[in-house]
Amino acid sequence: MLKILPSFSKKISLFIGLLFLAISLNAQQVAKKNVDDLTDAEVEAFFKKAQSSGMSEAQIEKAAKAQGYQPSDIQKMRDRISKIKSNKEQNGTTEEDEENDAKDKVGRQTQTTKKLSKEKAGNVDKAESSTESQLDEENIGKTLLIEHAEMEIFGESLFNNKTLTFEPDLRIATPKNYVLGPDDELNIDVFGDVLDNYKVKISPEGTIKILNLSPIYVNGLSMDVATERIVSRMRQLYQGLNRPGSGSSAVVTLGNVRSIKVTMVGEVKNPGSYTISSLATIFNALYLAGGPNRNGSMRNIKVIRNNKVYRTLDLYDFLLRADQKDNIQLHDQDVIRISEYETRVSVAGEVKRPMMFEVQKGESLKDVLRFAGGFTEKAYTYTIPVTRNTSREKKLLNVTQDEVATFLPNNGDVYKVGAILNRFENRVEVLGAVFRPGEYAIESGLSTVKELVKKAEGLRENAFLNRAILARKKENFDPEIVSIDLGKILRGEIADIPLQREDILTVYFQEELREKRKVTIDGQLNKPGIFEYYDGMRLADLVLLAKGFKEGASFSKIEVARRIIDPNSSNDNNGTTVEIFSIPIEGDLKLSDKGSQFVLMPFDKVSIKSSPTFEKQRNIFITGQVNFPGSYTLGKTRSKVSDLIELAGGLRTDNYIGGAKLFRDSTTVGVDLVAALKNPNSEENINLVEGDSLYVPRINETIKVTGGVQNNVYLSYNKSKSVRNYLSEAGGVTDLAIKKEIYVKNQNGKSAQVKRFLFFKSYPKVYAGAEIVVPEYPKDKKKGLTTGEAIGLASSLTSVSIAIISLIRIL
Structure with missing residues (x-):
């Protein structure tokens, strides 16, 4: 599409010239047409080709006139351009949009080609071959043509690589054959x-x-x-x-060398005259001019000197063999002409350089494959399919490997080298219970099942012989299983079975055909767990596998639970599924011991019980005001708090027995040690367990008052004072205090709350070291009764008053 440009009239003139140049460049292939006979598509195609010429407007118009076009033709072309431009503006499209659409189309077609190629390469059996024969040959031809047009031309990257330079080296010894001239x-x-x-x-x-x-x-x-x-x-x-x-x-x-002028003409990317060093060669000039364009020959580059062809350069000599024999030094006024290519073919698929290659007269397909670097390791070389253009349509050819050296390419040929099939023509495989499982080749001495087993160095001792599986493919490639009696074949009792390619023989291990046999042992053992069962395993063997008994194990009663399995039974054994054996055993596991020789069966479960008289040592702790604080081991089954005091040598004189605390699992156990020592049979004298810790504090002659009081404070203890006395000494309760929930937390961990009956309160006794706690309402909650609470309270008081009066009258 043509872009909308501000300087319209000037650009139209340039476009007209470009279009006529494009027509002139195609004069050899397309005869001169009347401007009226050109379609819009032809006009746009000629325009795009002319854009890439790089010549000035005057040169373009001169070339158009040389082809016989008159000024009237140029005017008609201006009108055609204006009309095309107007249509593009109305449609709201741009040249960039059209190019993107074209690229998308080519991309889709290319993807189609790749998909078709993959499908074709993947046809490895007859069923797939039938699918391949149904492919649309016309679509394949179209996509191959697209690939042919877009493939990279061998050698063009040499001049497109901007990191390379072919500038002549001026810091060299003077060449003896250097020809002097003016300005040297x-x-x-x-x-x-x-x-x-x-x-x-x-x-x-x-x-x-x-x-x-x-x-x-x-x-x-x-x-x-x-x-x-x-x-x-x-x-x-x-x-x-x-x-x-x-x-x-x-x-x-x-010393300093002169400059010379050479002219680049023909199918070159940037034709014209170039001023270069007199030491420059043909490569230097080609690089400056961008090398051959897409129509240019890589193999027919002529150096014209004094109106005669002085040397012809074939770039393939340099690209393939690094041969620079024709890369001669240029002279002033030399002309380098790049001819049009004559024969160019494309090679795709499994070659090392899939590209387009130029072929000279007399060169064969073998030479083309050499240009492509030869086949890859996966190439299918038996036949090479060729798509060839005829005068009317395309046709397909197949070149066999014997014809490669004599087959002569034509211009436009497309060679698609496929990949070999992912299968073997003589492979068989053996798996399982043989000494050398793996893949083997069908050959002389290995063509039957028996010979395959022998080649795999025979069967393992635990191979299952009654049945083996031979997996193979039918003629239509469907899978098939052939069941064989491998034992009879090896013994010669029945006929051997011939092998076919891709056969897979599987020989099973005996243990693979049954449930994995295990036995379980748990209880008083050093390493209980699940163990593999062995034929002839005895109870003592399993105990050894479990690393022997623990100290608390009971030898008098070991239980073995066994499954009841009868495959031929049709009833449920009266609901019994497990049989229990109770077996005594000696701890030293002697062979003479009958219990140790008890024979186990698969899936038995053995349980080692604990001895009823076994008990670990129990460690307890005592700290504080005792004569011997520390860690103690209880010797009796039932040891109490009073026993621990006795073990610690009794209490010191400055002890406060009423504040003693017992800790169990980091939690305080409320205990009255005074009552426990006064009466060892009381409930306060509790039994101790492993890890218990007793703390006996010193005498504490203070009382702590906290919570909703005016002053949180420690006060001196006086046994004659009550809770109310201590609250008064703390400044009284605050407005947020919850009086009905006041409680006393004693030093031994026990707590006592204020008790209420009607209008009467009973405060708990306060002991030394205690803490009086006054709970509070949250600060954001207003103290006092709501209207509903006041009405409810009044109603309750009225009811209570009536009840009291009635009681008095009755009395």
Whole structure:
């Protein structure tokens, strides 16, 4: 699509010229047409091709006139362009949109080609071959044509790589075959008995001037010839120069080199004249001009010197063999012409360089495959399919591997090298209970089941012989299972079975055909668990596998639970599914012991019970005001708090027995040690357990008051004071205090709450070290009764008053 540009009239003129140039460039393939006969699609196609020419508008118009187009034709073309432009603007599309659509279309077609190619390569059996035969050949031809047009041309990346440079190296020794010309600079060094130096430049007339000598003509001479001429003339100044015994010598070298002009024409990306160094070669010039364009030949690049073809360069010599024999040094006014390619083919698929290649006359498909780097390791080389253009349509050819060396390519051929099938023509496999499982080849001496087992070095001792499975493919490639009696085949009792390719013989282990046999042992053992069952396993063997008995194990009663299994039984054994054995055993597991020799069966469960008299040592702790605090081991089954006090040597004189605390699992156990010591048979003298800890504090003569009081404070203890006395000494309760929930937390961990009966309150007794806690309402809750609460309270009081009056009257 044509873009909308502000300077319309100027661009239209350029477009017209570009279009006529495109027509002229295609003059060899398309005869001159009347402008009226051109379709809009042809106009746009010619325009796009002309855009890539890179020539000026004047050159384009001149080329159009050379093809016979008149000014009236140019005017008609302007009208056509204007009409196309107007249609594009009305549709609201741009050239970029059209290009993107074209790319999407090509991408979809390319994906179709790849999909078809994969499907074709994956057809490995007859069923798939029938599917392949139904593919649309016309669509395949179209997609192959798209791939052919978009494939990379072999060698074009050499000139597209911007990181490469082909600039001539000026820091080299003077080439002996270098041909001198105007503007070259020569350095003449005289040394020996005489020291002198001359820097001379070749004049436009082709001479150099040395002081006291007539001009020396060197234009067109090589360095060797020019050096000999210059030294010969300089002997007029330096007698015997460069001759043996003269004592003086001279050396002529090249200083600054001149620039030359060469012209690039033909199918080159950037044609024109270029000024380059006189040391430049054909490669240098080609790189500057961008190399051949898509229509240019890589193998027919001519250097024209003095109106004659001086040398023809074949880039494939350099690309394939690094041969630069034809990469000659250029001369001033040389013309490099890149011809149009004549024969170009595409090679895709399983080759190392899938590209487009140019083929010269006499070269065969074998040469093309050499250009492509040869086949990959997965290439299917038996036949190579070829898509060839004829004068009317396409046709498909198959080139066998014997015809590759003689098959001559045609222009536009597309060669698709497929991949080999993912299967074997003579493979068989054996799996399972043989010594060498794996894949084997059907060959002489290995063509039957018996021979395959022998090749795998025979069966293992635990192989199941009554039945084996031979998996194979039918003629239509459906899977098939052949069941065989492997034991009879190996013994020669029945006929051996011939093998077919892709057969898989599976020999099973005996243990694979039954449930995995286990026995279980738990209880008083060092390592109880589940163990594999072995034939002939006895009870003592299993105990050994479990690392023996623990100290608390009972040997007098070991239980073995066994499944009742009768495959031929038709009843349920009266509901009994497990049989229990009770077996005594000696701890030393002697062979003479009858219990140790009890034979186990698969899936038995053995339980080792604990001895009824076994009990671990129980450690308890006591700290605080006792004579011997520390850790103690209880010797009796039932040990009480009073026993622990006795073990610790009794209480010290400064103890406060009423505040003693018992801790169990980090939690305080409320205990009255005074009552426990006064009456050892009381409920307060509780039994101790492993890990218990008793703390006996010193005498504490303070009382702590906390919570909803005016002053949280410690007060001195006085046994005659009550809770109300202590609250008064703390400044009284606050407005947020919940008086009915006041409680006393004693030092021994027990707590006592204020008791109420009607209007009467009973406060708990306060002991030394206790804490009086006054709970509070949350600060955001207003103290006092709501209207509903007041009415309810009044109603309750009225009811209570009536009841009291009635009771008084009755009394």
